[in-house]
Amino acid sequence: xxxxxxxxxxxxxxxxxxxxxxAILHGADAVYIGGPAFGARHNAxxxxxxxxxxxxxxxxxxxxxxxxxxxxxxDSELDLARRQIWQLYEAGVDALIIxxxxxxxxxxxxxxxHASTQCDIRSVEKARFxxxxxxxxxxxxxxxxxxxxxxxxxxxxxxxxxxxHGALCVAxxxxxxxxxxxxxxxxNRGDCSQACRLPxxxxxxxxxxxxxxxxxxxxxxxxxxxxxxxxxxxxxxxxKIEGRYKDMGYVKNITAHYxxxxxxxxxxxxxxxRAASGSTRVLFSPDVDxxxxxxxxxxxALGRQDDIGAFDSPKYIGAELGTVTxxxxxxxxxxxxxxxxxxxxxxxxxxxxxVGIQANKAEKLGNDDGGQDxxxxxxxxxxxLGSLSGLRVGTRIHxxxxxxxxxxxNKKSSERKVRIDLCLSEQPGGLRLTLCDEDGVTTVTDxxxxxxxxxxxxxxxxALRTSLTKLGNTMFEAGSVxxxxxxxxxxxxxxxxxxxxxxxxxxEAARLASWVRPQRKPxxxxxxxxxxxxxxxxxxxxxxxxxxFYHKHGVQLIDAAYESxxxxxxxxxxxxxxxxxxxxxxCPKQAKGVTGVQGQVRAEPMTLVSGKxxxxxxxxxxxxxxxxxxxxxxxxxxxxxxxAVPYSPLVFHRQRPRA
Numbered sequence: 001x002x003x004x005x006x007x008x009x010x011x012x013x014x015x016x017x018x019x020x021x022x023a024i025l026h027g028a029d030a031v032y033i034g035g036p037a038f039g040a041r042h043n044a045x046x047x048x049x050x051x052x053x054x055x056x057x058x059x060x061x062x063x064x065x066x067x068x069x070x071x072x073x074x075d076s077e078l079d080l081a082r083r084q085i086w087q088l089y090e091a092g093v094d095a096l097i098i099x100x101x102x103x104x105x106x107x108x109x110x111x112x113x114h115a116s117t118q119c120d121i122r123s124v125e126k127a128r129f130x131x132x133x134x135x136x137x138x139x140x141x142x143x144x145x146x147x148x149x150x151x152x153x154x155x156x157x158x159x160x161x162x163x164x165h166g167a168l169c170v171a172x173x174x175x176x177x178x179x180x181x182x183x184x185x186x187x188n189r190g191d192c193s194q195a196c197r198l199p200x201x202x203x204x205x206x207x208x209x210x211x212x213x214x215x216x217x218x219x220x221x222x223x224x225x226x227x228x229x230x231x232x233x234x235x236x237x238x239x240k241i242e243g244r245y246k247d248m249g250y251v252k253n254i255t256a257h258y259x260x261x262x263x264x265x266x267x268x269x270x271x272x273x274r275a276a277s278g279s280t281r282v283l284f285s286p287d288v289d290x291x292x293x294x295x296x297x298x299x300x301a302l303g304r305q306d307d308i309g310a311f312d313s314p315k316y317i318g319a320e321l322g323t324v325t326x327x328x329x330x331x332x333x334x335x336x337x338x339x340x341x342x343x344x345x346x347x348x349x350x351x352x353x354x355v356g357i358q359a360n361k362a363e364k365l366g367n368d369d370g371g372q373d374x375x376x377x378x379x380x381x382x383x384x385l386g387s388l389s390g391l392r393v394g395t396r397i398h399x400x401x402x403x404x405x406x407x408x409x410n411k412k413s414s415e416r417k418v419r420i421d422l423c424l425s426e427q428p429g430g431l432r433l434t435l436c437d438e439d440g441v442t443t444v445t446d447x448x449x450x451x452x453x454x455x456x457x458x459x460x461x462x463a464l465r466t467s468l469t470k471l472g473n474t475m476f477e478a479g480s481v482x483x484x485x486x487x488x489x490x491x492x493x494x495x496x497x498x499x500x501x502x503x504x505x506x507x508e509a510a511r512l513a514s515w516v517r518p519q520r521k522p523x524x525x526x527x528x529x530x531x532x533x534x535x536x537x538x539x540x541x542x543x544x545x546x547x548x549f550y551h552k553h554g555v556q557l558i559d560a561a562y563e564s565x566x567x568x569x570x571x572x573x574x575x576x577x578x579x580x581x582x583x584x585x586x587c588p589k590q591a592k593g594v595t596g597v598q599g600q601v602r603a604e605p606m607t608l609v610s611g612k613x614x615x616x617x618x619x620x621x622x623x624x625x626x627x628x629x630x631x632x633x634x635x636x637x638x639x640x641x642x643x644a645v646p647y648s649p650l651v652f653h654r655q656r657p658r659a
């Protein structure tokens with residue numbers, strides 16, 4: 001079934017099927033994963049057989065599997081994409097996450113389609129249109145505020161999805177072309193070069209340096225921990241964690257973190273329900289500061305914030321651990337706020353450079369816990385102390401790898417159980433075990449067992465109950481246990497255990513068989529009209545099927561996608577809500593009302609330089625956006641548009657309005 005209005009879905013990423021399984025065990029109601037091709041994470045693809053296995057595992061818990069096919073596609077790739085979609089459907093996949101509207105013009109199975117964040121959904125009109133053309137779930141732009149989300153939710157009947165954690169692209173998703181312009185690697189085709197993580201120098205209109213060699217386009221990581229309930233009340237029903245490049249530990253930790261938060265919310269809000277089955281028991285203490293991050297921000301959820309950028313470094317420095325109190329010939333002494341372990345990863349800042357230290361051995365000095373002042377530790381690093389530039393007494397040390405904490409994640413760190421009620425009764429020639437789970441799935445398993453009256457009735461019944469509830473490593477936990485017997489019977493432990501095992505296996509098979517795959521939302525008739533009549537390269541129309549889709553929905557003038565190499569001049573290569581004028585207090589809105597400053601600050605263009613690359617910054621103050629403007633390199637412009645199959649010339653050009 002599709003996500004219902006009272007259901008809350010925790011949606012986790014998976015680089016591999018194994019990570020996907022752990023996401024489910026740690027509380028994910030759905031998992032999104034890359035397929036064999038066409039995913040927007042170039043190096044996170046998975047074979048069909050692995051995805052099919054993950055689907056079977058997920059459906060046992062009523063969790064859903066979404067496969068990303070969210071790149072834009074060349075005409076020559078569409079048939080390959082169509083065949084892959086059919087294969088994914090046959091593998092049991094529940095939905096595809098896409099951005100290329102050309103796919104809607106193909107012969108597809110009735111699989112659900114979700115509108116990717118690359119569709120750049122920021123308005124009521126666009127959200128309503130995408131729902132009307134058959135999308136079953138909409139991934140809203142990360143830049144939306146809670147109030148903007150509330151407005152969209154009030155006018156659409158399609159479930160809304162929103163990123164609550166993970167890395168942030170500085171540009172509106174789908175609206176970044178800087179990678180392709182400079183390197184030929186297209187973000188919209190899953191091969192971003194991450195120019196946003198580079199250092200830049202910012203100058204004003206008079207050439208004065210405002211910031212030198214800072215990571216000015218690098219954002220802190222998204223963290224909506226404090227806003228979950230506000231997002232629920234605004235209309236979000238699917239809570240998405242970013243991270244299809246992240247490792248197993250990250251997915252376990254962040255999934256468990258949000259599972260506990262959502263479970264607490266659900267306990268307080270009985271009108272809401274979990275979107276999948278089972279209860280999750282986390283066997284460690286989740287901590288969002290233990291995994292790679294660039295700092296935390298809730299971005300624009302509560303409006304524009306002052307400190308959303310990770311300008312000093314795009315690297316992970318971890319949580320502050322303590323300070324250096326002494327430097328010896330082959331050791332350093334630290335005063336720390338937490339215990340240490342051999343193998344901890346440490347670092348410190350030397351001017352603008354992050355310097356790493358591997359703690360080969362960590363010894364506690366003294367037996368006390370340090371009290372309010374902290375604990376004293378001696379660290380023998382792998383590195384030669386003389387090579388550690390800038391390390392001195394008083395240096396602040398951070399820990400970006402907590403070896404002991406990570407070791408706990410390398411073991412079994414969570415379990416997920418579906419409740420079943422058991423009823424043991426008699427049947428001709430033996431016993432019958434009826435199982436009924438929390439989803440209403442009921443199975444009956446019979447066994448031919450010779451029954452003998454029990455000499456000690458209470459003891460015999462207790463033994464039966466104990467045997468029936470031994471569900472061990474299965475996915476089930478016992479709820480009620482009923483012995484609907486005419487009299488106490490003695491039953492050999494081996495016989496009742498065999499009946500229980502057979503019944504559990506039959507019930508797992510019945511759960512899989514009873515899963516009903518959600519159907520795609522039907523298209524509105526007559527066809528919905530797109531909110532605009534003309535589209536620039538920003539619409540990412542890269543094939544004739546996408547062009548036909550938009551024509552069918554009322555668009556008259558359609559420019560080719562930037563990757564078609566038909567934009568030779570300077571154009572916005574990145575459109576972002578992040579504003580460097582605001583970050584450095586040079587925004588006209590900030591100056592408004594300030595005595596002696598009002599009227600003197602204008603949103604004039606600025607210049608951004610990284611290495612040999614120079615860009616112009618233009619500011620659109622009405623929607624509060626910044627445009628990073630530049631031109632495609634000539635060698636890229638003159639090359640063939642990118643395709644995964646051998647190139648054939650595109651007959652794909654700007655079209656004038658139809659007569």
